[in-house]
Amino acid sequence: MKLFVANWKMHKTRGQARAFADELSARIGGGIAGAELVLAPPFTALDACADERQRWALACQNVAAEAEGAFTGEVSAAMAADAGCRYAIVGHSERRRLFAEDGPLLARKIARCREAGLTPIYCVGESGQERDAGLTATTLVRQVETLAKDPFDGPLVVAYEPVWAIGAGRAATGEDAAAARVHIAELLSSRPRLRILYGGSVSPENAAALLSQSGMDGFLVGGASLSALSFEAIARA
Ligand code: PGA
Numbered sequence: 001m002k003l004f005v006a007n008w009k010m011h012k013t014r015g016q017a018r019a020f021a022d023e024l025s026a027r028i029g030g031g032i033a034g035a036e037l038v039l040a041p042p043f044t045a046l047d048a049c050a051d052e053r054q055r056w057a058l059a060c061q062n063v064a065a066e067a068e069g070a071f072t073g074e075v076s077a078a079m080a081a082d083a084g085c086r087y088a089i090v091g092h093s094e095r096r097r098l099f100a101e102d103g104p105l106l107a108r109k110i111a112r113c114r115e116a117g118l119t120p121i122y123c124v125g126e127s128g129q130e131r132d133a134g135l136t137a138t139t140l141v142r143q144v145e146t147l148a149k150d151p152f153d154g155p156l157v158v159a160y161e162p163v164w165a166i167g168a169g170r171a172a173t174g175e176d177a178a179a180a181r182v183h184i185a186e187l188l189s190s191r192p193r194l195r196i197l198y199g200g201s202v203s204p205e206n207a208a209a210l211l212s213q214s215g216m217d218g219f220l221v222g223g224a225s226l227s228a229l230s231f232e233a234i235a236r237a
Pocket of ligand 1: 007161165166167168169199200201202220221222223224
């Protein structure tokens with residue numbers, strides 16, 4: 001089973017999310033064989049795009065590092081689970097870069113996910129600068145360190161998203177993605193329930209080749225997941 005996650009980022013009102021869900025539902029009928037689908041809308045649209053027939057699951061794009069309390073504006077992992085999420089994206093490069101989220105903070109977020117029964121979709125990936133400096137492997141080692149205290153037998157999704165490929169219109173090559181996958185799998189070889197995704201400019205045009213060349217377990221899709229048509233096309237790859 002390949003896993004396809006639609007990361008909508010800060011896009012779509014509830015009405016737009018419902019329209020997407022209606023269109024996706026009509027397009028996929030009983031579901032897509034061999035593909036597990038997950039939608040990660042903004043918190044406000046979670047219930048608007050839930051599927052009663054369970055052909056897709058829901059993810060949130062972020063959770064609080066604390067379980068509960070005086071943290072104005074935050075949403076806890078337990079609240080996200082209660083709102084219907086099965087997964088939570090943690091450590092997306094936009095959160096790391098724009099909201100200064102670092103390893104120790106992300107480790108706490110992952111712990112909150114575990115307490116709430118959410119499966120983390122933990123994002124890693126080197127910046128363009130790190131890549132140019134030959135630091136891709138070092139960066140992955142450092143980012144995977146964040147999982148050191150996470151129970152090894154919990155279900156885990158790691159998304160390899162090279163920062164330079166996100167929203168760039170230029171994905172990593174299948175070769176680069178395959179190398180990262182092998183490295184991440186080695187670093188996390190003690191984990192029996194690990195899936196590794198690729199993310200960064202995945203499109204209906206490059207999905208099939210990228211999936212077969214990289215050996216990835218699926219994709220985390222940003223821009224191309226905003227349309228039901230192209231998200232479906234990627235999942236059919
Ligand atoms: P993109 O985003 O597909 O638009 O490059 C991927 C992501 O940021 O998860």
